[in-house]
Amino acid sequence: MEIKVKAPYEPLVVEVGDRTVNARINVTVDGLLNIGEACNKAANKMGALQKLHDEAQKTNDVKKLRKLNGQMADVLETAVKAGIGEESYDEIVAACGQGFEITKADCNVVMVKVFWAIFETVKERKDESLNEKAAHYLAEVDHAQTEPNTAD
Numbered sequence: 001m002e003i004k005v006k007a008p009y010e011p012l013v014v015e016v017g018d019r020t021v022n023a024r025i026n027v028t029v030d031g032l033l034n035i036g037e038a039c040n041k042a043a044n045k046m047g048a049l050q051k052l053h054d055e056a057q058k059t060n061d062v063k064k065l066r067k068l069n070g071q072m073a074d075v076l077e078t079a080v081k082a083g084i085g086e087e088s089y090d091e092i093v094a095a096c097g098q099g100f101e102i103t104k105a106d107c108n109v110v111m112v113k114v115f116w117a118i119f120e121t122v123k124e125r126k127d128e129s130l131n132e133k134a135a136h137y138l139a140e141v142d143h144a145q146t147e148p149n150t151a152d
Helices: 029-058 060-082 086-097 102-141
Strands: 009-016 020-027
Touching: 009 086, 009 102, 020 029, 020 060, 020 086, 020 102, 029 060, 029 102, 060 086, 060 102, 086 102
Parallel strands: none
Antiparallel strands: 009 020
């Protein structure tokens, strides 16, 4: 008999320029629930911020664009930290700076990609878990003894 299962932590390698950050996504049951909730909230907030960003871009409102960029960084920070932890988040920010000071808002292009990688991983693991549970249930149903017909 052979049993193959996925690890409760999914590796996430983030390359920024010549820097590499080795993070891991917590895909335990609690991790999936916590990260899934944080990512869903972040995705909703990012959608709203994107609409405001598009409007500000049309009017070329630079002050508003900067404010929205900062708000986007805050939303991403919460979700990414939920997914890979504060230490890995900070390492990615440092990698974005390439040895120089940088703000988290300046890392949005990178963090958006990290966020979506985390979100997709969590969705895939949740789907796999549901499919495994459904397959297990169907196998039990398939092997279940039918009730005898007592009408005879």
